[in-house]
Amino acid sequence: MNKNTTSCFRVSDDIFCLRCKEKNVVKNGRTKNNKQQYYCKICSYRFIENYTYQAYKADINQNIIQLT
Numbered sequence: 879m880n881k882n883t884t885s886c887f888r889v890s891d892d893i894f895c896l897r898c899k900e901k902n903v904v905k906n907g908r909t910k911n912n913k914q915q916y917y918c919k920i921c922s923y924r925f926i927e928n929y930t931y932q933a934y935k936a937d938i939n940q941n942i943i944q945l946t
């Protein structure tokens with residue numbers, strides 16, 4: 879439980895690209911919903927901060943299912 883909380887905090891504090899997992903991303907304005915948008919300098923991938931966090935959580939859940 880403690881381990882999980884720590885990794886969640888790290889993601890919200892440290893943005894990385896969904897596609898190439900590099901942290902070489904820049905802010906790219908905001909969406910209509912006023913969410914921060916990011917742009918990856920490595921692979922030119924655009925994504926939203928909130929979406930990154932949810933995708934990461936989903937990935938963890940999948941790993942847990944595979945392990946059990």
Ligand SMILES: [Zn+2]
Pocket residue numbers: 895896897898899900918919920921922923
């Ligand atoms: Zn990328």
